Amino acid sequence: MTSAAHADKAHSFLGVELGFLGLDLAHVVMVLAGLGFLYLAIKKKWEPYVLLPIGAGMVLANLPFTGLTVMPEAGQGPAEAGILGVMLKYGLYHWNILPEFIFLGIGALTDFSPLLANPKAFVLGAAAQLGIYTSFLGALLLGFSLPQACSIGIIGGADGPTTIYTTAVLAPEIMGITATAAYSYMAMVALIQPPIIRLLTSRAERNIIMKPVMRRVSKTERILFPIFAMLLIILLVPKSAPIVGMVFLGNLFREAGVVERLSQTAQNEFINIITILLMLCIGASLPAAKVFQPQTALVLFLGLAAFAFSTAGGVMLGKLMSKLSKDPINPMIGGAGVSAVPMSARIVQHMGQKANKKNYLLMHAMGPNVAGVIGSAVAAGFFLSLY
Amino acid sequence: MTEVNWSLAWSIVGRGFGVVFSIMILLALMTELLHRVVNRFEAKKKAAEEVAP
Numbered sequence: 199m200t201s202a203a204h205a206d207k208a209h210s211f212l213g214v215e216l217g218f219l220g221l222d223l224a225h226v227v228m229v230l231a232g233l234g235f236l237y238l239a240i241k242k243k244w245e246p247y248v249l250l251p252i253g254a255g256m257v258l259a260n261l262p263f264t265g266l267t268v269m270p271e272a273g274q275g276p277a278e279a280g281i282l283g284v285m286l287k288y289g290l291y292h293w294n295i296l297p298e299f300i301f302l303g304i305g306a307l308t309d310f311s312p313l314l315a316n317p318k319a320f321v322l323g324a325a326a327q328l329g330i331y332t333s334f335l336g337a338l339l340l341g342f343s344l345p346q347a348c349s350i351g352i353i354g355g356a357d358g359p360t361t362i363y364t365t366a367v368l369a370p371e372i373m374g375i376t377a378t379a380a381y382s383y384m385a386m387v388a389l390i391q392p393p394i395i396r397l398l399t400s401r402a403e404r405n406i407i408m409k410p411v412m413r414r415v416s417k418t419e420r421i422l423f424p425i426f427a428m429l430l431i432i433l434l435v436p437k438s439a440p441i442v443g444m445v446f447l448g449n450l451f452r453e454a455g456v457v458e459r460l461s462q463t464a465q466n467e468f469i470n471i472i473t474i475l476l477m478l479c480i481g482a483s484l485p486a487a488k489v490f491q492p493q494t495a496l497v498l499f500l501g502l503a504a505f506a507f508s509t510a511g512g513v514m515l516g517k518l519m520s521k522l523s524k525d526p527i528n529p530m531i532g533g534a535g536v537s538a539v540p541m542s543a544r545i546v547q548h549m550g551q552k553a554n555k556k557n558y559l560l561m562h563a564m565g566p567n568v569a570g571v572i573g574s575a576v577a578a579g580f581f582l583s584l585y
Numbered sequence: 586m587t588e589v590n591w592s593l594a595w596s597i598v599g600r601g602f603g604v605v606f607s608i609m610i611l612l613a614l615m616t617e618l619l620h621r622v623v624n625r626f627e628a629k630k631k632a633a634e635e636v637a638p
Contacts, residue, residue: 314620317613324609331598338589347594418623419616426619427612434608569609576608580601 220262232256255481303469305448323569326535328511329354354504355574374483438579537570
């Protein structure tokens with residue numbers, strides 16, 4: 199009798215394989231962590247569209263003997279691969295198409311008008327990528343390889359799909375952890391960003407009231423922007439094309455005004471279906487064997503540091519612009535340059551209101567916020583072009 | 586632990602941050618230019634419509 203057959207016998211009762219007999223401590227911890235995600239999503243309403251399917255994927259992937267995460271291989275018999283394994287292999291590891299599809303939906307959902315009305319916000323969106331590079335260096339210092347360091351750094355872009363896409367290409371072995379870190383910290387921006395913004399700004403700076411009226415952005419500008427921006431970025435950084443191309447194509451659907459059904463589909467059914475598939479995959483890419491390694495804690499720490507430094511980078515440039523500009527600029531809007539849309543902008547609005555009831559910063563913060571989406575895509579494209 | 590080539594790492598940081606800043610500045614300039622061109626075009630169109638019977 200083979201050792202595998204012995205193991206099967208040890209886990210079976212009356213010839214039936216019993217899952218709980220195959221549970222070990224690592225599985226139990228991961229199932230509990232998955233249930234924790236479900237709790238945060240359902241009870242606390244923390245990013246429920248993301249954390250609920252991730253949590254469910256974690257639970258399903260860590261239950262023993264299910265075969266759900268078995269990936270399809272050549273010569274396999276029918277029904278030998280599991281549904282999560284098929285999704286993981288073809289959606290992420292092999293073709294990596296799910297994150298790209300998500301960008302199409304993100305583009306269709308994004309209104310670039312606040313950015314077009316205030317182009318200075320582009321620069322704030324660039325400064326708020328600082329954390330990508332500090333965590334990249336930190337990861338190298340802690341012994342990660344160059345491709346892994348790029349993947350960990352990109353968490354600082356605060357953009358889940360960009361993190362998934364980059365890691366799936368450069369360092370698929372840590373994809374589950376980097377993706378979970380990115381989405382978890384995006385869910386926690388309300389806890390991470392305010393202390394950093396408060397630390398770096400004085401009360402007087404938080405009090406600064408910005409001009410309430412932004413200029414009108416014409417429909418022609420909104421149509422031409424995604425076309426020209428896409429051409430400019432892709433011609434300079436071709437490897438950013440899968441992200442940038444999809445974002446601006448989705449945005450063109452939205453702004454063109456002639457493909458309303460496509461725009462509505464990209465904003466609703468399409469992105470919802472892809473979200474289910476992608477988030478289940480992320481949960482399923484967190485089996486206990488991959489998570490219980492010393493590098494997991496380091497990735498989580500570096501990801502948090504990336505978020506913090508990105509926020510700091512945006513705020514510091516906001517302070518400089520505030521000093522140099524004729525028009526009043528509240529430096530807090532720089533903190534919204536991380537691309538956690540629209541949470542970061544809402545946090546800045548909330549903090550502005552707290553400092554001064556007459557302060558309405560939401561639309562001013564939305565500019566750097568959507569600029570951050572472009573900035574993190576460019577940063578990812580640059581990392582990808584190294585390989 | 587892998588040996589780190591720090592000069593390469595710092596060069597990636599410098600070039601990477603430089604690329605992000607350069608592209609974002611170009612996008613800002615492009616947006617401003619786009620605004621001016623579209624404004625001028627729309628103003629001309631409006632003037633032509635007012636002149637036309």
